[in-house]
Amino acid sequence: MSNVLKKISWSSRDHNAHAGERSPLLPARPQGSPEAVEDDPEVTSQDDKIQNVHPPSSPKEIPHTENLLSLKYESLDYDNCENQLFLEEERKIGPRGFRVVEIxxxxxxxxxxxxxxxxxxIIDIIIEKFADLKYLVLKDKIDAFTLNGGLSVSLVIWATMNAGIVMLGSILVAFVEPVAAGSGVPQIKCYLNGVKIPHVVRLKTLLVKVLGVIFSVxxxxxxxxxxPMIHSGAVIAAGVSQGRSTTLKRDFKIFEHFRRDxxxxxxxxxxxxxGVSAAFGAPVGGVLFSLEEGASFWNQYLTWRIFFASVISTFTLNFVLSGYHSQxxxxxxxxxxxxxxxxxxxxAxxxxxxxxxxxxGAIGGISGALFNSINYWLTMFRIRYIHRPLLQVLEAMxxxxxxxxxxxxxxxFSDDCQPLGEDNVVEYPLQLFCKDGEYNSMATTFFNTPEKSVRSLFHDPPGxxxxxxxGLFCLxxxxxxxxxxxxxxxxxxxxxxxxxGAAWGRLIGILLSNISNANWADPGKYALIGAAAQLGGVVRMTLSLTVIxxxxxxxxxxxxxxxxxxxxAxxxxDFFIEGLYDIHIKLQSVPFLDWEPPATSHSHIASSDVMSHPVVCFQRIEKVGHVVDLLSDATCNHNGFPVVDEQDGGGSDHFGKLRGIILRSQIIVLLKHKAFIERGKYGMLGYRLTLxxxxxxxxxxxxxxxxxVSQEERECTMDLTPFMNPAPYSIPQDASLNRIFRLFRALGLRHLxxxxxxxxxVGLVTRKDLARYRWSEHGLEELLLAQA
Structure with a gap:
């Protein structure tokens, strides 16, 4: 359940943006959606809060839907702050230092x-050992009870074993690290899109993800x-590149230069x-996956480095597994x-x-849409009724x-018995009620790991x-x-x-083969096409999935x-419903920016309509007490503050001439290190700060x-000039939403x-000001902003 802070009906917008201006389509909003505290979500997960000029006396409670936009998510800052400290460091590094950084x-x-x-x-080997152990235990019991009766005991053993293993994995996720649930692909898409998902790249998340996927499979x-390998690779990358671990509380003092978003x-x-490369042995597909599914920024050098990481991943996995398999x-x-x-x-x-x-492909699109629709309603049910950890564990069991x-x-009940053959290539044969020298085909499908079942459907001979x-397996x-x-x-x-998809694709191949009695209708080939169609219909990937x-x-x-x-597919x-990852991103109410702005946004909405107003600004020289009081104010949760010259009597419609922008996190560091100027003196009270x-x-x-901050220090001043970004991105107040959207999406901005x-x-635009607009079958609509 969420507290709705604001709702605007697209069909009835006749409020004024600010005093003295003509009536635009949308009312301007106070600076609350500008980014909030950049700290650890465990400490201050207050981001981009809306502050109504006239807040409602009693917020309305509504059920969670995909039409909410959560205010708890922070944005990442992909725009480098080129302040005086940054430029000084760049000059000191020199050409040789830049080569070291690139290496x-x-x-x-x-x-x-x-x-x-x-x-x-590690994941592959442990899961294989678990599968072997479970097969040996269950095979002995099923064989014994098949001869002597009491086969239902085998069912109890099987169900109990599965429930116990899954319980362990679910407890880790529900009670230790909930963000490790699922594949993690939607969360990584959001991260690369510019949204900070709490704990998504923590070491603890990686440990729970690895153990959890072993238990669930x-x-x-x-x-x-x-x-989950995609999420695991992302966590490894985030940890290694920073040279530290907050989970272990260790700082290895390496790669400090890369500690920025x-x-x-x-x-x-x-x-x-x-992660994609390790999962599928597809280094080129891995590069294209990062490009197609997530990255909001791309260049040639980044392409080569990503491809290098993908190739190394494939080679390392290949090399290690060759030794494990005694080859x-x-x-x-x-x-x-x-x-x-x-x-x-x-x-062929x-x-x-x-x-x-x-x-x-069309069948796959319809099947995928049906899958996504059912899963959508299941997820809505879980959000509303199964949100407690204990209930989540019980559901998994x-x-x-x-x-x-x-x-x-x-x-x-299956009577599909197949001959073992002389080579006996079937890995988990189960005789059950079949004759000697035969195995139950259905049992093999369920005892195999899903990966081996896919390969069997691709390459097992006709018949x-x-x-x-x-058909029963598909259903x-x-x-x-x-x-x-x-x-x-x-x-x-x-x-x-x-x-x-491989199962129903092979079924189509079998039917075609029976109808045409021709060699071209190979069931394995149609299993491959069906697999691609089903996966494409569910996740809606095209370029990267083709190459994978x-x-x-x-x-x-x-x-x-x-x-x-x-x-x-x-x-x-798309004619029926969105892809599965996009559905879950919206159900999490993440301010995700699509590749393209909403249709007709170039002509309907201007920056003055969507910007936050009034804006909390700082002057270049500010009194410490004023800064502390402002940041401590519960109603001021902004993260970005424009730095301006003193307001020159222009009235309430503007707040001074723009000189730069400074983040709350930067001001916090200044306060922490006492970077103050004592009244009547020059120079900082604390030591000179560096990057x-x-x-x-x-x-x-x-x-x-x-x-x-002591009372004496409150009387000091702070010079924000060396620390602010002196060249922030800005835009005229009559620019279209379309143009603002493209700037945010291409440059990875946090504030405009x-x-x-x-x-x-005159105002400030943040990610949530843009993400709240969405094109639907009813036209351009505005989402509800809420505390999720």
Whole structure:
């Protein structure tokens, strides 16, 4: 439940922006949506609060919906503050120092690739051991009870085992680190978009994510381990690039130069790409994933560094797993999931199959839209009724029990018996009621890890699966996967979507083969196309997913059909509902900025309509007592303060000529180090500050309440000139929302000062001022701003 602080109906906006101006479409707002305290969310997670000029006497309570925009999320500052300290340091470094810094960037990317791959290896090996152990235990029990009766005891053992394993993973997520739930891809997309999600790149989050995904996959849930690798790589990148850990409370005194949001963002993008590369053995796909799904800034040098991290990740994982599988040096395991190569001539496609692929793409779009719609309503139900940690753990255990029960019943009633064959390549054969020398195909599907089931559906010869078996599996797995995504467990949606699509794609291939009796209708080929269609219909990725599948299959010739299938799935799916990641971002009420501004925003809304007004400003020389009182005021939670000349009698419509902008975090550091000027004297009372003082405090600056200022010090003054950004981005008050949006999106801004023709400050625009506008089927609408 949320307290609504403001709601504006698009159809009835006739308020004045400020006194003395004509009536615009939207009323201007007080500076509350400007960014708030940049400190640790645990200390001060108050960001961009709205302060109404006339607040309602009793805020209205409303249920949580995707039409809310939470005020608790802070923005990251991707605009470097080029103040006097920054310029002095740049001059001191010189050409040789810049080369050292650049070499350090490449070295960090090397470490990111290696460590991400090692984490992936640990996850893969432990899950494989768990799967082997669970198979041995259950096989013995099922074989014994099949002969002697009492097979229901095997179901109880299976369900209890799964529930116990899942319980451990869910407890870690629900009670220790909730942000580790799910795949983490939506959170990393938000981070790269410029939103600080609390705890998203903490070491504790990584530990919970790794252990959680091991337990959730081993517990038999309809999840995958590949998606969480993207989040894991991002956390590794954030930690390594900063040379410190707040979880361990250790500062290793290295890489201090990179302790700012701009640098950290670039390394997080590299970590996400390395995670994709480790998961799928697709370094190029990893680079494109970071570009397509998250990064708001890109350049050539960053591309090379990200690609380097991705290649190192793939090589390291390949090298380590080759030794683990006693094939040291034979690099045949480029990623956690290996689709296998589609090189057989029967697996090639012909030109007349392209229309069939487009139909499959449309089916994937419809199936993905249905999946997303059901999951949306499930997530809404969880937000409203299952928000307590204990209930979240119980729900995860319930899903584990139901999954085991459905799996057991489908195995029990299945009569799909297949011959083992002389080579006996089936990894987890279960005879059950089959004859000697045969195995239950349905049992193998459920006992295998999802990754191995996908590969089996791709490459098992025709006749390996009964159509009825595959059809029942599709129906049950669709419902289970939909119910599972969103639980308080670490999990991914990539592999469940691929497995589901591969199953119904193979079913289509079987039916085509039976109808046409032709060699071209290979079931494995259609399993691949169906997998791409289902995943594209769920997550709506096109470019990066095309390359990932091409790299994972080792067949460039499938590039065109896969691309067409993914584009068709996206277009068809978007007609009904958004992609799964976008849905969950909106349900978390994150101020996420899309690639493009809302339609018609260039002609309907100007900066004077959306800016915050009045603005809290500082002069270049300020009294310490005034600064402390202002920052301590509970109604002043802003993070950015324009620095202006003394107001020259222009009235209340402006606040002085713009000279720069300074952040709350910078002022906090000045107060902490007593960077004051005593009355009648020159020079600071404290020692001369350098950029190192600000980097040492980054990213969790102390709250103003923790800083003591004596009565004598309150009479001193502060010179903000050396510390402010003297060239902040500004925009005229008649600029369109479209232009403001593009500036924010392309430059990664946190604040944009609105000035009149004489460069006087008249307002301030922040991310939430822009993110609250969204284009819907009803036209341009404004979201509710609320404390979530």
């Amino acid at each position: 350090s960037r490449w070295f960090i990317c090397l470490l990111i690739g290696i460590l991400t791959a090692l984490i992936a290896c 081993s517990g038999g849930l309809a999840v995958g381990k590949e998606g 701009t640098e950290k963002r670039d390394f997080v993008a590299a970590g996400a790409a390395a 040291f040096g034979q690099l045949a395991n480029p990623g956690l999931i290996n689709f296998g190569r589609f090189e057989d001539k029967n697996e 496609y012909t030109w007349f199959e392209i229309p069939l692929f487009l139909i499959i 319930l899903v584990a029990v139901v999954t085991a029960t459905i799996s057991f019943l489908m195995i029990y 390996s699966y009964n159509p009825t078996t595959v 049950s797995y669709f419902l289970l996967a939909c119910w599972t995504y969103g639980l308080s467990v670490s999990s991914g949606i990539f592999i469940p979507s691929l497995l589901l 599948i091409m790299e994972a299959t080792g067949n460039v010739s499938y590039g065109l059909p896969i691309m067409l299938v993914l584009m068709t 996206k277009w068809v799916g 190192k003082d600000f980097r040492d405090a980054y990213p969790r600056f102390p709250p103003i309440q923790s800083i003591h 000062v609105v000035c009149n023709s004489e460069n006087h400050v």
